[in-house]
Amino acid sequence: MRVPLLALLVTAVLVAAAAPVARAQDTDRLSIRPWTELEPLVRIGPGPYPIPIETAQKTLLETGRVLISAMIYGWDFSYEPGDRSRGITERFELTPLAQVPWGSPRLKVLDTEVSDARLWARISYSLDEQESQRRTAWDSGTADLSSGSGTAALQLGAAGRQASLESAVRDAIRRSLDVRYPNKPRQVTGSVVLWTDPTVLIRSGTYLTMVTVKLTVRELIPYRIF
Numbered sequence: 178m179r180v181p182l183l184a185l186l187v188t189a190v191l192v193a194a195a196a197p198v199a200r201a202q203d204t205d206r207l208s209i210r211p212w213t214e215l216e217p218l219v220r221i222g223p224g225p226y227p228i229p230i231e232t233a234q235k236t237l238l239e240t241g242r243v244l245i246s247a248m249i250y251g252w253d254f255s256y257e258p259g260d261r262s263r264g265i266t267e268r269f270e271l272t273p274l275a276q277v278p279w280g281s282p283r284l285k286v287l288d289t290e291v292s293d294a295r296l297w298a299r300i301s302y303s304l305d306e307q308e309s310q311r312r313t314a315w316d317s318g319t320a321d322l323s324s325g326s327g328t329a330a331l332q333l334g335a336a337g338r339q340a341s342l343e344s345a346v347r348d349a350i351r352r353s354l355d356v357r358y359p360n361k362p363r364q365v366t367g368s369v370v371l372w373t374d375p376t377v378l379i380r381s382g383t384y385l386t387m388v389t390v391k392l393t394v395r396e397l398i399p400y401r402i403f
Contacts, residue, residue, distance in 0.1 A: 205309055207248055207302045209374040211240045216294040218379070221334040233296040234289065236335075241300035242284060244371065246276040249308050251370030254392075256350055258361050263400075269347045274368070277302065315370055320391040321357070322372065325349030328383040341386040342375060349390045360399065367394040 213236045216227045224232075252271040259267030277284060287299040304312065327344025329337040346369060354365060369392040376387040 205304050207245055207304065209241060209244050209248075209300050210297060211237055211244065211300065211374075212295045212297045212377070213237050213240065214295055215291070217331075217334070219331045219334065221332070227294070230291075230296065234286075234298075237289070237296060237298040237300070238284075238286065239279075241286075241298065241302075242277050242279060242281075244375065245284065245300070245302045246273065247371040249277070249304070249311055249370070250275040251368055252346075254346075254350060254365075254367055254369050256347065256354075256365045257363065258351070258354075258365075260361060269343075271343055271346065271369075315372070315391045320393050321353045322389065322391055323349040323353035324387070324389045325352055326385060326387045328380075328385050331379065331382050331384060338377065338384050338386070341377070341384040342388070345375065345386040345388040346371075346390060349388055350392055353392060354394075357394075358397065362397045363400045364396075364398045365394055366396045367392055369393075 213233050214228070215230075215233055220226060250273065252273055254272075255268070255270045257265065257268040259265055281302075283303040283305070285301045285303075287301055289296055289298045291297075325345050325348030327341045327346070327348050329340035329344060331337060333340060350365075350367075350369060354362070369390050371388060372391045373389045378385045378387075
């Protein structure tokens with residue numbers, strides 16, 4: 178069932194559903210297909226149930242803005258791998274570098290569709306010259322390509338989806354480090370961007386997110402200097 182878009186924002190532009198979808202690796206455009214639940218398995222807080230289409234559309238637009246921002250600007254990261262023998266607890270932090278502003282006229286919803294009690298959207302973003310250069314720089318071969326997955330409890334709702342995304346990014350970074358550095362580092366800092374549209378599934382009471390990222394290491398501190 179096709180669902181007509183309501184006026185989410187004055188600047189949210191509806192274009193024909195038949196418009197071609199650009200690949201995430203295009204130099205002038207990014208496209209993603211996020212979804213949100215209309216009938217969540219776990220209800221969090223007050224509000225109508227099922228979730229109204231208008232509310233779900235706004236959620237998807239914000240999700241798209243956050244994901245596109247992560248694909249252009251990404252995050253700085255700080256990662257301290259856990260080490261039981263040294264009594265060190267794993268620590269991981271992502272700091273967004275910049276975000277696409279809410280209401281950007283270059284962020285467009287192409288269409289929406291209801292399937293399996295979820296609202297799906299095709300969202301497109303036209304890169305300006307500076308943003309395109311950022312993506313091109315990440316694709317220059319100096320950054321590592323890595324994939325990972327992460328989970329978080331459904332009971333956390335939107336916070337759980339974000340937590341599963343961050344967990345997946347952490348897993349991708351860890352996998353890249355394991356290949357490049359045979360000895361576990363004390364701390365690693367660097368930058369990371371989403372390279373493709375993440376996949377989000379619901380599995381066994383959790384959000385499962387799978388990502389592909391590009392990352393660069395800025396500083397690696399080995400244990401020997403402590």
